[in-house]
Amino acid sequence: MRYSHKLSDAVHILAYVEIYHDDDLSSMAIAQSVESNPGLVRRLMAALRAAGLLATQRGTAAPEITRDPADISLLDIYRAVETNDHLLHIDDKTNPQCIVGGNIQETLREAYATVQTAAETQMATITLASLIADIRQREQQRTQS
Amino acid sequence: MRYSHKLSDAVHILAYVEIYHDDDLSSMAIAQSVESNPGLVRRLMAALRAAGLLATQRGTAAPEITRDPADISLLDIYRAVETNDHLLHIDDKTNPQCIVGGNIQETLREAYATVQTAAETQMATITLASLIADIRQREQQRTQS
DNA sequence: TTTGATGTTATCTTTAAAGTAACAACTAGT
């Protein structure tokens, strides 16, 4: 398949809503910033809404972030939009008659879980607020030079 | 795309070579344990050979692991076979005219790199020897009950 | 020399994600 950009796009949407809160926040406008399409933006916003991170409404009302960005972690966003939340994947069809094939799945499942936990622990330390601050800082440096 | 099972399959191959070192180690035999096909097994073995983890030869010679399994980490295997070694992906087409679109790529690249490092640090602590030991232990428990 | 397995490459198939489109549902303004 293609690689998923959902997490990146979801961060993009949230940052956009925060930074451009007084401008046009239609799915069309956001899609132009993401260089994607309004349908995808709305689907991602639905996932963020389901996770309790974003409030949206039909009609012209602007979406709003429902929690303090300092209390929203990259992990929260990751879990909200990545339906497949495993970073490493096990081939679950191995020959059970073989010492290796019959046991490797559980062995790897355990090993991969520790890797997943390490990654998620790191994701939990990164907040939406810090990402937005970083975006703003880079913009400042860009416009100064 | 499909999810990659290369890492799992590569561990499977190495464990198989170690555990069945006195039996048939043809790509055909290994493929039956992986429930895959000989072509894929040979391609993965080629990657492991290129990384200096496995010695193979044409003809009937059995492949051999070239380093002490206690000195081969999951990270070594990961780097040997995963051509795409990024766990999280950035959508690299965003609108540069926008504060978010113009800066989020670098922001996320940095954030994702810390997540990648956390995952790889954990992978480095897991050795092929420990994985094989775990497989053997599970097999013992299976045959006892 | 023969046999048989590997090394390598090319092509087809599969699958999950993104792109596209359509339309019902709802909100706000008139």
Added chain:
DNA sequence: ACTAGTTGTTACTTTAAAGATAACATCAAA
């Protein structure tokens, strides 16, 4: 109420990366 405009949702199409399959040259060993 009615209209305009946007969201929410779903179905379908396209794309891309991985795996499956196959073919064959290459080499090692008997």
